[in-house]
Amino acid sequence: MQDVQHLLLEMARCRTLEEIFDLVASTLGCLPDVALCRIWLQEQADPALCSNCRQFYDCRDHRHCLRLVVSAGRSLVSDADWTQLDGTHRRFALGCGKVGLIAASGEAFHVSDVSPDMPWVTDPDWIAREQIRDFLGQPLLYRGEVLGVLALFCRAPQSPQALNQLRLVADYLAVSLANAQSFAELRRLQRRLELENSYLRNDSGAPSGDVLLGESPALRALRERIGQIACADVPVFITGESGTGKSIVAATIHNQSLAAGGPLVKVHCAAIAPDRFSREFFGAAPTADGPAHIGFFEAAALGTLFLAGIDALSPPRQASLLRTLQDRVYVREGESRPRPLRARLIAAAGRDMQALVRDKLFREDLYYRLNVVPLVIPPLRERLEDLPLLAAHFLEAFKSRFHKPRLRLSAAALRTLRRYDWPGNVRELKNVLLRAVLAARDDATDIDLSAASLRTGASLPRPDAILTESQMRALQRNNIVAALQYCNNRIYGPRGAAALLQINPTTLCSRMKKFGLPTDAGEKRRTGNPSDKQRP
CATH class of the missing domain: 1.10.8.60 (Helicase, Ruva Protein; domain 3)
Structure with missing residues (x-):
């Protein structure tokens, strides 16, 4: 433990919490007598993970637990990778095992002459196989609150001074962690406000909380169904015509669920540009130019993520979402560490999803993963x-x-x-x-x-007044051709077709390529005729 002073100096130079964790684990894990260095952080428990936890029945507090965030060390008997975070001890219940006891009590532990038969040992075979002789554990304390645990498993006896030196590292970690959590929470709150404002801008005409007002049999059945499934931590798929109030149904489910105390993040999928999908959904790591970008999954942690218009997602985006739902983890852009998905998912669509699946426009596996509990909102005319x-x-x-x-x-x-x-x-x-x-x-x-302007007795638009997608494309193509002919195939400039159509020239070129129209003539006229500038 002679390198602690140098370690503290290096920790001060780190720009992110992840860099500090990696530095501490790699530095302490490489010391001659240390077999393994690990850091666990205390966090709110994820109900979806609690039911499968090996310590579920021994857990004293199902609201919080310890999650492994970094690990480093080396084995004596194998080439096992001890940097992985998905092993048996990736989570500890408070009060279970020595690590859980440290978190529950807030007290440091130094156990000399470790033996496999000690009652706190959770893996006796590993203790014997790796010749573990000493254990040092320090809580990460900040203003009396335990934020996590720093632990060393050593193959040689450690002096009492080693525990004190580890305390210095733990204190620095706790301060860094508290500061990072405060800034992260501030960014999450700011991000949630941005998302709320963005959703309101895109849904300014949506009905307010009045969609569930009424006593018709259809609405009573919908309210009863919501009451049955609100507290079940399973995905919900809402379908209904435009204007029926899918977002209000999602808010009602959230408010009646166990996640009611958490955030409700509403996202318009159609408003997300394809090249920003990963950044907006998964987030991005901090860079030299700015802080981390909080993604939708992180902003909705311990709450509900409502994806409106999910039928607008392209197939590649659907595949990314499917992987996240299957693995229950996501990775920020610029990072490699997986983050747990801790938000309930509610999706909504206004189109016939089974028809989209049948036409290969929406992935069948994603649809059935989202459509665990289907809810259909009746139209007003019913x-x-x-x-x-x-x-x-x-x-x-x-x-x-x-x-x-x-x-x-x-x-x-x-x-x-x-x-x-x-x-x-x-x-x-x-x-x-x-x-x-x-x-x-x-x-x-x-x-x-x-x-x-109420059209009494009016019905839905006549079928003959509705254009198909191919008719719309033909109409747009013919319009561009007419504009080009009128402008003598000129694209650019004040007398060009782009100005006539009131769109950007690059946009016009892109559409011409899409419709198979040549752009060479327009490109030549962009620079090829100086006399154009002199014409009135």
Whole structure:
């Protein structure tokens, strides 16, 4: 332990907590008498892992446990890799084994003359095989709180001074860990706020918490189903038409679950650029230019991650998500250490998922892994008996918001609402009433639904008015061809087709290539005719 002073100096130069852990483990693990150096951190327990823990029935506190974060050493009898973090002792229950006792008591332990038959030994064969003779363990204490445990397994007796020197390392580790956790928690809170704001921007027209308001048989059945599955830590897949309130159902499940005290992180999958998927979902390690980027999985730790529009994910992104769900771990960009997935997953889609699976547009294995508990939200037209209650609720909110207390919903207005098919569901109902309230005079008493542009008796758009994907592509291609012909195949400049179409020239070139249109002529005109600049 003569290298402790040098180790402390090197620790001060480390920029990240992971670098400090690796430095401590590799330095102490390479000392002549040390067989193994390990660090465990105390964290909130993951219910999904607790049920399979070997110490489940001996655990005193199922809310917290110790997780192995770094390991280094060398074996006498094999070439085993002791840097792995997935072995039998990757987790310790508080109070179990010597490591668990240190965390539970907050006291250091020095055990001399270690023998395999000691009651605290969890692997007697390993103690005998590796000739372990001494054990040193220090809690990572910060302001009276145990943050983790630093332990050394040695093949030679250690002096009492060695335990004191290990205390210095443990104290420095504890301070570094506390600071890192404080900064990480601040970044997580900031990230959650960013995600919440981003979701609200993308879902500004979503219905508020009123989607579950009503007493129709369909809605009562949905509420009963939510109550049955809310506390089960299994994935939930929500389907329903646009505007039915899938995000509100997800929030209801979260609020009734065991993770209600944790965060609810909502993500619009369609808004995530493909080249940013890994960074946004898994996060990124800190760099010289900035701190770590908190990914969705980390931001939702011990809470719920709601993936709206998951049918928008491309096949490569689907494969990445599938691996994470299968292994229950993810890795940040720029790191190699796996992090546990500790968030409940709720996914939602507005399209027919079975049809997407059948057409090979969505992975079947991912669909069935997500679709453990399916929930289908009924459209508003199938629960019209809830419409008066929903309309009255929205109207009361808007009357108060816009200071028009005299407005009311007449029987004639309700009949008008009932005759409509509501293709936009609860969201459309809310918007209709909002427009009606805004259009009403301050002294008005009855809502004029004609002012709300409600198409009485209207149904869903006619099939002949809907274009197929191939028709849309043909329409876009023909539009580009017409613009190029009008501009004499010029792409760039104020007289070019890009300016006429009001898009970026590089975007136009990309679309031309996609539609098989030549871009050579346009490229030549970009630089080939100086007289173009002189034309009026």
